[in-house]
Amino acid sequence: QVQLMESGGESVQAGGSLRLSCVASSGYAARWNCLGWFRQIPGKEREGAAVLFLNNGHTEYVDSVKGRFTISQNKASNTVYLQMNNLKPEDTGTYYCALDRVSLPGLCLPSRRSSLFAVWGQGTQVTVSS
Numbered sequence: 001q002v003q004l005m006e007s008g009g010e011s012v013q014a015g016g017s018l019r020l021s022c023v024a025s026s027g028y029a030a031r032w033n034c035l036g037w038f039r040q041i042p043g044k045e046r047e048g049a050a051v052l053f054l055n056n057g058h059t060e061y062v063d064s065v066k067g068r069f070t071i072s073q074n075k076a077s078n079t080v081y082l083q084m085n086n087l088k089p090e091d092t093g094t095y096y097c098a099l100d101r102v103s104l105p106g107l108c109l110p111s112r113r114s115s116l117f118a119v120w121g122q123g124t125q126v127t128v129s130s
Helices: none
Strands: 004-007 011-013 018-024 034-040 047-053 058-061 069-074 079-084 093-100 124-129
Touching: 004 093, 018 034, 018 093, 018 124, 034 069, 034 079, 047 069, 047 079, 058 069, 079 093
Parallel strands: 011 124
Antiparallel strands: 004 018, 018 079, 034 047, 034 093, 047 058, 069 079, 093 124
16 A cells, blocks of 8 residues: 655745645555645645646646646656645645545546545645744
């Protein structure tokens, strides 16, 4: 079973940037084809921020992060990144990466229910102060 580990979370001021990393313990593309970055604030449901369809590199973002966040992958190192620019206080939360297998590329969306994603990392904390 592949394992995921996130890193890169820090405390930053509004307007700053962070790059989160999600490293897989082994090759994941053979079994999984949709990787998502989710975030969660205590007391709120986990929200999908960005997804990457691993087969063709297609990306999708939730409206609140479009133009500010970029998801990308380095296949050689089994790593998926989330570059976050122009951070806002409302971006504060614990960020998780997760893997899923979808039957159609169009199902790999930030709105896809988090409960459908089968493999999760432990999360990394991002705090944005105003």
